[in-house]
Amino acid sequence: MAMSSTIPTPTTGSPGPGGFLVTLAIALIIMLAGIVVSVVCAVAVFAALNAVLPDIKLVQAVLVMLLGVAACFGYFWGSNRILDTIYPARGVHIADNINKANGIRPWLFLGPAVVILGIYLVYPVVNSIFLSFHGPDGRQWVGGANYAWLATDAAFRESMFNNILWLLVVPAAATFFGLIAAALTDRIGWGNLAKSLIFMPMAISFVGASVIWKFIYDYRAEGTEQIGLLNAIVTFFGGEPQAWITLPLWNSFFLMVILIWIQTGFAMVILSAALRGIPEETIEAAIIDGASPFQIFYKIKVPQIWATIAVVWTTITILVLKVFDIVLAMTNGQWGSQVLANYMFDWMFRGLDFGRASTIALVIMAMVTPIMIWNIREARKDMK
Amino acid sequence: MTALDLKDIQKSYGATKVIHGIDLKIDEGEFIVFVGPSGCGKSTLLRMIAGLESITGGDMHIGGERVNDIPPSQRGIAMVFQSYALYPHMTVYDNMAFGMKIARAPKEEIEKRVRAAADILQLTPYLERLPKALSGGQRQRVAIGRAIVRNPKVFLFDEPLSNLDAALRVATRIEIAKLKGSMPDTTMIYVTHDQVEAMTLADRIVVLSAGHIEQVGAPIELYERPANLFVAQFIGSPAMNIQPATIEKTGRTTTVRLSGGTAEVPITSPETLAGKPAKFGVRPEDLRLADGGDHLFEGEVHFVERLGEVTNIYLKVVGVEEAVVVKVAGVQRHAKGDQVRITAAPEKMHLFTEEGRSLLYL
Numbered sequence: 060m061a062m063s064s065t066i067p068t069p070t071t072g073s074p075g076p077g078g079f080l081v082t083l084a085i086a087l088i089i090m091l092a093g094i095v096v097s098v099v100c101a102v103a104v105f106a107a108l109n110a111v112l113p114d115i116k117l118v119q120a121v122l123v124m125l126l127g128v129a130a131c132f133g134y135f136w137g138s139n140r141i142l143d144t145i146y147p148a149r150g151v152h153i154a155d156n157i158n159k160a161n162g163i164r165p166w167l168f169l170g171p172a173v174v175i176l177g178i179y180l181v182y183p184v185v186n187s188i189f190l191s192f193h194g195p196d197g198r199q200w201v202g203g204a205n206y207a208w209l210a211t212d213a214a215f216r217e218s219m220f221n222n223i224l225w226l227l228v229v230p231a232a233a234t235f236f237g238l239i240a241a242a243l244t245d246r247i248g249w250g251n252l253a254k255s256l257i258f259m260p261m262a263i264s265f266v267g268a269s270v271i272w273k274f275i276y277d278y279r280a281e282g283t284e285q286i287g288l289l290n291a292i293v294t295f296f297g298g299e300p301q302a303w304i305t306l307p308l309w310n311s312f313f314l315m316v317i318l319i320w321i322q323t324g325f326a327m328v329i330l331s332a333a334l335r336g337i338p339e340e341t342i343e344a345a346i347i348d349g350a351s352p353f354q355i356f357y358k359i360k361v362p363q364i365w366a367t368i369a370v371v372w373t374t375i376t377i378l379v380l381k382v383f384d385i386v387l388a389m390t391n392g393q394w395g396s397q398v399l400a401n402y403m404f405d406w407m408f409r410g411l412d413f414g415r416a417s418t419i420a421l422v423i424m425a426m427v428t429p430i431m432i433w434n435i436r437e438a439r440k441d442m443k
Numbered sequence: 444m445t446a447l448d449l450k451d452i453q454k455s456y457g458a459t460k461v462i463h464g465i466d467l468k469i470d471e472g473e474f475i476v477f478v479g480p481s482g483c484g485k486s487t488l489l490r491m492i493a494g495l496e497s498i499t500g501g502d503m504h505i506g507g508e509r510v511n512d513i514p515p516s517q518r519g520i521a522m523v524f525q526s527y528a529l530y531p532h533m534t535v536y537d538n539m540a541f542g543m544k545i546a547r548a549p550k551e552e553i554e555k556r557v558r559a560a561a562d563i564l565q566l567t568p569y570l571e572r573l574p575k576a577l578s579g580g581q582r583q584r585v586a587i588g589r590a591i592v593r594n595p596k597v598f599l600f601d602e603p604l605s606n607l608d609a610a611l612r613v614a615t616r617i618e619i620a621k622l623k624g625s626m627p628d629t630t631m632i633y634v635t636h637d638q639v640e641a642m643t644l645a646d647r648i649v650v651l652s653a654g655h656i657e658q659v660g661a662p663i664e665l666y667e668r669p670a671n672l673f674v675a676q677f678i679g680s681p682a683m684n685i686q687p688a689t690i691e692k693t694g695r696t697t698t699v700r701l702s703g704g705t706a707e708v709p710i711t712s713p714e715t716l717a718g719k720p721a722k723f724g725v726r727p728e729d730l731r732l733a734d735g736g737d738h739l740f741e742g743e744v745h746f747v748e749r750l751g752e753v754t755n756i757y758l759k760v761v762g763v764e765e766a767v768v769v770k771v772a773g774v775q776r777h778a779k780g781d782q783v784r785i786t787a788a789p790e791k792m793h794l795f796t797e798e799g800r801s802l803l804y805l
Contacts, residue, residue, distance in 0.1 A: 340528035343495050348542035348593070349516030358541075362532040 086166035093138030101130040138167045190417035197413040205418040218402045221311050230375040232319045237326020241334055258324035265384035272317045278302035307395040317385050326371045333367035366437055373434040380427050399423050446471040446630040453500035454487055461487055463654045474623050477634045478641040479651035489634045493522050493599050506596050521590035522599040527582045529574040535585050536570040539592045560591040580611045600633040620644055638678055650674050672799035681727050681768045688723035690716050699723055702762025703740050708792045710802050722795040727770035729791035738784035744777050
């Protein structure tokens with residue numbers, strides 16, 4: 060307070076680096092005070108109640124949950140209260156106080172969440188990097204041995220190759236089908252019903268979807284009755300039934316179909332909203348200019364929603380880089396269908412080699428991060 | 444030569460009729476303005492001419508050809524939209540060239556026409572820019588340029604100035620008038636709700652109301668000889684003062700009884716109207732303060748608007764429900780509560796039947 064009165068500049072502008080540090084320091088102190096007080100209160104209440112309540116685990120669990128929520132509320136209310144006491148919204152410095160309190164308040168409210176999220180995101184990355192330089196049990200230092208192994212490992216190369224295949228096919232196909240579905244369902248009466256049907260697979264878990272598609276690709280030994288839909292169609296036209304998911308290379312595409320089936324609905328919903336946002340008059344102007352419906356679609360509509368298409372595309376790309384459940388449930392990486400995430404899972408929980416699994420995880424992260432950054436930038440641009 | 448011929452043109456959306464049989468002939472090179480209040484069907488009619496709305500009934504001919512079932516791009520029209528409707532992902536050049544590119548015109552021809560249009564509209568420095576890098580007025584010029592490049596028989600403007608601010612609107616209005624001057628053979632149809640645009644731009648104004656044509660005529664004709672009460676009150680600002688009257692004497696001049704006396708109006712009336720109720724109208728700008736005893740109304744000032752160039756005085760006149768507005772030049776020092784007497788030249792008075800039709804057109 061004494062300091063602020065000696066500074067002649069108005070406090071409404073952005074504070075200098077010194078002002079920022081002061082703000083942060085005050086915020087930290089209040090945050091700590093708030094956390095300590097609310098935790099101490101919660102623990103005290105728990106101790107007091109636990110003494111009188113019967114010794115049943117369920118009751119204790121419920122009590123802990125209630126007190127945890129109460130402590131959170133207590134923190135927000137209490138820290139806000141401390142802030143208002145330090146900078147009261149009255150007196151001669153009222154404008155100054157309100158500005159300062161407004162500078163600190165976001166830190167108080169966001170602080171705990173930012174810290175917890177930060178720990179949960181940053182710690183695993185740091186630990187993975189640490190583990191990638193260590194042996195299977197994560198204790199002895201092996202230097203770049205895991206990376207050297209990766210460079211020569213045939214299964215890793217197979218996974219990379221398949222991941223790149225997935226990357227090329229699935230985002231493109233899902234976005235393309237989604238765009239077509241969005242355009243076709245835009246102006247028809249039963250369009251909403253069609254959209255619901257196309258969107259519905261989004262609600263199915265990847266494992267559930269895999270189970271459904273297992274029946275489609277199912278193969279029974281020769282001589283027994285085929286129950287797979289695809290084999291039923293093939294035999295109807297006089298073909299030989301096949302064990303589809305064991306055909307190398309082809310099986311990857313059969314698995315991709317499942318993800319495309321799921322993601323088309325997502326692409327359609329987002330692109331449909333974008334299509335509706337196109338000004339009607341630009342389409343009418345194109346009609347007067349003599350453009351055919353097809354030309355209007357790809358020369359007027361698609362370019363106007365290009366940013367949205369890119370965001371949909373990259374969102375699905377990130378998902379594809381992490382594809383795991385479908386491969387695990389359908390083939391578990393056999394018959395040449397291995398992908399990175401499943402390979403990592405294999406080394407982690409079957410090979411029990413933390414070092415190699417972490418190295419593969421870092422490869423996935425290195426591939427996802429740049430796309431993620433680009434995606435977020437595009438999405439932000441779109442929102443402006 | 445007739446550029447556009449509408450015969451009993453109708454439009455319905457399901458059971459709702461919005462255009463009730465429009466008959467209109469527009470000559471080549473005319474500048475026609477459709478004007479009317481919101482929802483009168485003026486934009487719908489324009490969009491029907493453009494081909495963006497289907498025609499429910501009647502025949503439409505452009506340049507002698509029946510166009511009811513011809514798509515917009517082959518009707519020989521070009522349209523300028525209220526929101527400009529520029530393609531946001533294309534440069535100014537591509538926006539103007541798009542129609543010709545679709546029509547697979549030769550490259551040099553496109554180049555020539557786009558450059559020529561850009562020249563007329565002073566857009567040459569902006570040809571490589573995207574619309575978002577242009578001001579509102581520049582965007583509107585690009586929209587006009589896109590229409591010019593199509594080299595249409597009929598230009599259609601759908602409220603092209605309503606998204607511009609007041610100063611730019613006046614400037615662009617003059618631009619459009621100049622543009623018309625430089626293209627004397629091109630027919631233009633312009634929709635607006637702004638009567639100043641209508642009065643200043645039009646060769647002929649079409650006043651529409653509720654899907655009907657109320658009157659078609661030159662701006663001054665509409666002002667001086669409105670065919671009915673709707674046109675009388677729509678054209679001119681403030682609106683014409685209307686009050687109930689009774690016709691006392693018919694003949695070459697008509698005598699009517701008003702609330703505060705009688706007026707002799709040099710308008711012929713048929714004998715059948717003798718003793719019938721009627722409407723008496725006089726424009727605020729045709730009323731003046733009376734010096735001597737002879738006056739039309741006497742009333743009490745209850746509101747004054749001083750605009751500098753003119754003063755609008757709102758009078759309460761005994762026996763007249765609505766305020767009588769007097770528009771006098773310059774700044775007047777009348778205050779609320781003053782008693783004033785006003786009069787008007789007989790040839791500036793208007794008479795309408797009880798149903799609202801002008802006695803001039805009976």
